[in-house]
Amino acid sequence: MWGSDWPVLTLAGDYAGWVAVSQACIGGLSQDEQADVWHGTARRFYGLSLD
Numbered sequence: 649m650w651g652s653d654w655p656v657l658t659l660a661g662d663y664a665g666w667v668a669v670s671q672a673c674i675g676g677l678s679q680d681e682q683a684d685v686w687h688g689t690a691r692r693f694y695g696l697s698l699d
Contacts, residue, residue, distance in 0.1 A: 649689040 652666055674685050690696070 649693070650685050 650670055652663070654663055654666075657663065657666055670685075674682050677685070680688075691698070
């Protein structure tokens with residue numbers, strides 16, 4: 649599950665940079681695995697729907 653400490657991260661960088669670093673870290677995963685990191689795990693854990 650992906651997350652950030654925004655707005656605290658702005659003390660050392662920016663949100664776009666953190667997203668780019670995160671994308672680079674998970675870039676070797678399959679599309680389904682990447683989707684789980686970005687939103688799938690949180691959606692399942694919190695019981696959120698796609699609607």
